[in-house]
Amino acid sequence: MTIPKGGGKTQVLIIGAGVTGIGLARDLALRGVSCLLVEKKDFNAGASGGNHGLLHSGARYVLSDPASARECREENELLQRLAPQCIEPCGGLFVAVEGDDENFIARFPLLCEKAGIPTRSLDPKEARELEPVLSEKVIAAYAVEDGSIDPFRLSLDNLAQAEEKGCRFLPYSRVLALERAGSRIRKVFLEETRRGETFAVEAEVVVNAAGAWAGQVAALAGLSVPVLFSKGSLIITPYRLAQRVINRLRPPSDADILVPGGTVSILGTTSIRIDDLEAARPEVEEVEAMIEDAKAMVPLLERVRYIRAYCGVRPLVGGQGDGDDRSISRGFALLDHSREGLENFITITGGKLTTYRLMAEKTADRVCRLLGIDRPCLTREIPLPPSSMGGWTEPAGVPRHQPDRLFQDSLVCECEAVPEEALDSLLASFSSAGIPVDLPAVGLRSRIGKGRCQGGFCGPRAAALLFDRRPTTPREARQGLREFLRGRWKGVRPVLWGEQLAQAELSEAVHLGFLGLEGEEG
Amino acid sequence: MIQGDRVQEFDLTVIGDGMAGTAAVLFALNRGLSVAWAGTGNPLSLASGCLDFLACHPLSARKTWTDPWAAMEALTRDLPAHPYARLRREEIEAAWDETLKCLNQGGLPYFRRPEKNIEVLTPMGNLRPTYALPETMRKGMEALEKGRPCLILKIEGLKGFSSQWLVEGLKERGWAVRAERVDFPGLEGRRDLLPEHLAQALITTQNRTRLVERIQPLIKGVEMVGLPAVLDLYRHKETVAELEDRLGLPLFEIPTLPPSLPGLRLRQVFERHFKKTGACTLFPYRVIGMEKKGAVGFQVHFKEDAVKGPRSRGVVLAGGRFFGGGLMAERKAIREPLLGLPVHQPLTREGWHQRDYFDRTGHPVNRAGLLTDDHFRPLDAQGNPAFETLFAAGSILAHQDWKREKSGSGLALATAYKAVQSFIERIK
Numbered sequence: 001m002t003i004p005k006g007g008g009k010t011q012v013l014i015i016g017a018g019v020t021g022i023g024l025a026r027d028l029a030l031r032g033v034s035c036l037l038v039e040k041k042d043f044n045a046g047a048s049g050g051n052h053g054l055l056h057s058g059a060r061y062v063l064s065d066p067a068s069a070r071e072c073r074e075e076n077e078l079l080q081r082l083a084p085q086c087i088e089p090c091g092g093l094f095v096a097v098e099g100d101d102e103n104f105i106a107r108f109p110l111l112c113e114k115a116g117i118p119t120r121s122l123d124p125k126e127a128r129e130l131e132p133v134l135s136e137k138v139i140a141a142y143a144v145e146d147g148s149i150d151p152f153r154l155s156l157d158n159l160a161q162a163e164e165k166g167c168r169f170l171p172y173s174r175v176l177a178l179e180r181a182g183s184r185i186r187k188v189f190l191e192e193t194r195r196g197e198t199f200a201v202e203a204e205v206v207v208n209a210a211g212a213w214a215g216q217v218a219a220l221a222g223l224s225v226p227v228l229f230s231k232g233s234l235i236i237t238p239y240r241l242a243q244r245v246i247n248r249l250r251p252p253s254d255a256d257i258l259v260p261g262g263t264v265s266i267l268g269t270t271s272i273r274i275d276d277l278e279a280a281r282p283e284v285e286e287v288e289a290m291i292e293d294a295k296a297m298v299p300l301l302e303r304v305r306y307i308r309a310y311c312g313v314r315p316l317v318g319g320q321g322d323g324d325d326r327s328i329s330r331g332f333a334l335l336d337h338s339r340e341g342l343e344n345f346i347t348i349t350g351g352k353l354t355t356y357r358l359m360a361e362k363t364a365d366r367v368c369r370l371l372g373i374d375r376p377c378l379t380r381e382i383p384l385p386p387s388s389m390g391g392w393t394e395p396a397g398v399p400r401h402q403p404d405r406l407f408q409d410s411l412v413c414e415c416e417a418v419p420e421e422a423l424d425s426l427l428a429s430f431s432s433a434g435i436p437v438d439l440p441a442v443g444l445r446s447r448i449g450k451g452r453c454q455g456g457f458c459g460p461r462a463a464a465l466l467f468d469r470r471p472t473t474p475r476e477a478r479q480g481l482r483e484f485l486r487g488r489w490k491g492v493r494p495v496l497w498g499e500q501l502a503q504a505e506l507s508e509a510v511h512l513g514f515l516g517l518e519g520e521e522g
Numbered sequence: 523m524i525q526g527d528r529v530q531e532f533d534l535t536v537i538g539d540g541m542a543g544t545a546a547v548l549f550a551l552n553r554g555l556s557v558a559w560a561g562t563g564n565p566l567s568l569a570s571g572c573l574d575f576l577a578c579h580p581l582s583a584r585k586t587w588t589d590p591w592a593a594m595e596a597l598t599r600d601l602p603a604h605p606y607a608r609l610r611r612e613e614i615e616a617a618w619d620e621t622l623k624c625l626n627q628g629g630l631p632y633f634r635r636p637e638k639n640i641e642v643l644t645p646m647g648n649l650r651p652t653y654a655l656p657e658t659m660r661k662g663m664e665a666l667e668k669g670r671p672c673l674i675l676k677i678e679g680l681k682g683f684s685s686q687w688l689v690e691g692l693k694e695r696g697w698a699v700r701a702e703r704v705d706f707p708g709l710e711g712r713r714d715l716l717p718e719h720l721a722q723a724l725i726t727t728q729n730r731t732r733l734v735e736r737i738q739p740l741i742k743g744v745e746m747v748g749l750p751a752v753l754d755l756y757r758h759k760e761t762v763a764e765l766e767d768r769l770g771l772p773l774f775e776i777p778t779l780p781p782s783l784p785g786l787r788l789r790q791v792f793e794r795h796f797k798k799t800g801a802c803t804l805f806p807y808r809v810i811g812m813e814k815k816g817a818v819g820f821q822v823h824f825k826e827d828a829v830k831g832p833r834s835r836g837v838v839l840a841g842g843r844f845f846g847g848g849l850m851a852e853r854k855a856i857r858e859p860l861l862g863l864p865v866h867q868p869l870t871r872e873g874w875h876q877r878d879y880f881d882r883t884g885h886p887v888n889r890a891g892l893l894t895d896d897h898f899r900p901l902d903a904q905g906n907p908a909f910e911t912l913f914a915a916g917s918i919l920a921h922q923d924w925k926r927e928k929s930g931s932g933l934a935l936a937t938a939y940k941a942v943q944s945f946i947e948r949i950k
Contacts, residue, residue: 464645467687501887502845514650
């Protein structure tokens with residue numbers, strides 16, 4: 001068995017590079033604990049990359065889950081202070097329209113007060129002055145302290161500091177088996193999925209931070225962690241419709257949050273129980289249902305263009321079989337498996353983006369106890385340093401922060417103003433981090449393929465540039481381009497009508513009609 | 523020639539300035555008709571300049587044909603509703619002949635082997651089938667076929683073109699090629715360059731001279747020099763001849779991602795020809811409506827309401843699909859925006875697209891479009907021609923998937939040809 005550079009020994013092995021696993025890696029690294037972070041795909045591949053990017057004020061959960069609401073409020077304040085580069089403190093509104101449950105509208109401010117969440121009552125007219133896209137039928141409105149957060153930047157910045165402190169990250173490394181010896185996991189066998197090599201890691205503690213996949217990983221250790229899968233789909237407009245987060249003032253339901261993400265707005269979500277995690281993708285019927293529902297709050301949503309849909313799968317732990325998944329706690333589950341006879345294996349799953357740091361802290365506390373280390377958590381005090389790797393994920397980040405660059409550098413992507421430098425700087429950090437140099441990896445860390453053309457033009461361009469910088473075989477490069485375009489397609493397909501269909505038609509004319517990219521596929 | 527505030531009358535209005543619309547204008551003018559030509563943009567700038575005929579069928583088997591006529595036979599048999607199935611071989615041949623003759627006479631000679639498809643290089647290092655090539659691409663094809671040692675120029679700052687990728691792709695095919703970087707004269711140090719910028723730089727003698735001087739030291743041991751398609755727009759033929767003469771070597775061009783010069787050259791040659799006839803009036807406006815006027819005739823309306831639309835005895839709808847505006851996709855259904863003609867389409871949006879982008883059978887929405895009779899007259903809801911003198915041509919037609927079939931130009935030319943012929947028969 002060949003052991004790639006990631007093989008060998010470590011104090012802590014973290015399985016899953018979502019924001020929880022990455023946050024945990026940073027927390028442990030700051031406490032001086034050595035860790036190895038493994039991920040079967042690339043970072044934020046699950047729910048961490050498939051959410052609203054909403055920094056909750058907590059008001060969303062005052063009815064269903066007051067404990068989560070309180071956690072959200074506290075973490076919201078911490079993150080605004082410690083990771084401002086990832087956050088836009090845009091504020092939020094809760095609005096009800098004619099026909100919404102008046103009883104809930106009346107209870108809402110009281111519930112918020114009970115959970116310690118500040119709200120300010122607004123006159124409907126005032127709300128519509130603040131956000132002109134709101135329906136004329138708004139009957140009640142409250143201002144809250146929601147914000148928007150860039151989950152990609154958040155993860156990249158956390159990862160960068162973890163790596164700086166000695167943590168190693170291995171993407172495309174899938175756990176094959178957990179070898180038990182008595183009450184301990186002695187060895188973890190992994191496969192580097194791109195090259196197909198297997199390798200083994202010995203760790204003092206193994207943390208299962210696989211999110212929706214936590215049940216599958218636990219099963220490898222012979223444990224049962226029942227996880228329910230709740231798919232949430234979202235859709236993105238090509239421009240920003242509102243300055244603030246707009247929440248529907250009603251008990252949590254579909255399509256009731258519109259979140260600004262830099263230059264775009266994101267509407268979501270659905271909540272659909274699914275069985276097959278790997279098959280999760282946004283569907284046409286979900287998009288239809290969301291638009292039909294949300295137009296009561298923001299009528300423009302019925303006429304606006306959407307450039308893409310995406311989805312994430314929420315891991316819900318501890319739910320009953322049926323019923324509304326939204327009633328299941330959005331709190332996190334930190335499971336110690338000692339009662340099942342395993343002493344060095346911990347599962348952390350569930351939770352929310354807003355509370356990722358807290359989840360990491362609690363998990364790291366537990367890990368340190370197992371290791372017999374007595375060092376305090378530092379992530380409550382130490383700011384999260386902005387990293388260079390995380391500098392290219394912000395929509396319109398270049399025009400906003402480096403306007404001169406637009407005139408100095410060549411743009412790979414005009415929709416999102418991605419300069420060639422973005423690609424070069426990412427490539428430079430890839431080699432030291434062991435990240436495969438291909439278009440999907442570049443796309444994940446930048447705005448390439450995220451604009452109106454969804455990779456139609458910038459896909460082939462970035463692929464050409466990539467080939468010039470790091471030649472592979474022509475076929476591999478075309479394969480990388482196809483993989484990238486296939487990934488984009490998942491999200492584009494459900495929103496193809498109007499202008500976006502015209503755009504997709506043009507892209508198809510380039511990719512298939514002109515380049516004949518389909519030709520070499522058997 | 524662009525006008526005006528009074529209604530002008532014509533024999534035929536052609537809506538659309540892509541390949542089908544342009545061809546319809548050509549065929550109509552060549553037959554002595556007066557033509558109103560409405561189109562807003564320059565869609566041919568998106569064309570690669572390679573003219574496809576038919577190469578892939580059936581799509582599900584990913585079968586590629588060398589002989590387009592054999593492919594046609596199979597397609598006509600398997601897909602009787604395909605627009606090609608409504609055409610006779612003589613008509614298709616005549617459409618090609620007349621079009622290529624116009625290009626040839628206009629100084630943009632095209633090469634084809636009438637019975638064979640050709641493989642053309644793409645900037646991603648692969649080959650794809652097409653049918654007719656501009657002369658400067660033909661030389662590249664021959665060099666590839668004969669394996670002649672070549673130099674491929676890498677032009678500093680040109681977007682979306684990796685000579686390295688291309689060269690590695692060619693080496694895999696056993697071709698002795700190498701790439702060398704060249705700073706394009708007049709654009710040194712500039713980035714974000716598109717083919718038009720390079721073409722413009724070549725307008726001056728000084729820049730052409732400098733280009734030759736820069737290529738000269740690199741050509742040892744090669745028999746040909748290839749470069750992305752940037753060799754001039756308006757004086758393409760002369761510029762190529764001059765550069766070849768001074769270099770002492772043949773040059774060939776490789777198609778680029780759009781915006782593409784070979785596509786613009788097509789537009790430019792056709793437009794020059796149309797101007798010469800004096801019988802074509804261009805209306806660079808968006809058509810937003812059309813109504814029947816009198817027993818035989820149509821009145822077209824533009825979005826720019828100060829401009830009176832033309833009136834004509836016949837109309838050819840050649841506005842393309844969704845990108846061109848010939849079809850419009852709403853959330854629930856696809857419609858034809860000018861006359862509300864019935865559009866053949868999948869039942870629901872869920873059925874429009876496959877789950878895999880590269881699905882081998884293609885997306886069903888690509889086969890949505892107008893149904894016609896054998897004269898290419900769109901049908902009404904009852905299945906009868908909607909109007910006596912209304913025709914449709916090109917990609918607006920149902921039952922074809924030109925991108926996967928590699929049939930775009932051929933379909934455009936042949937259906938435009940038939941539409942114009944049918945119109946003439948009706949008004950005789």
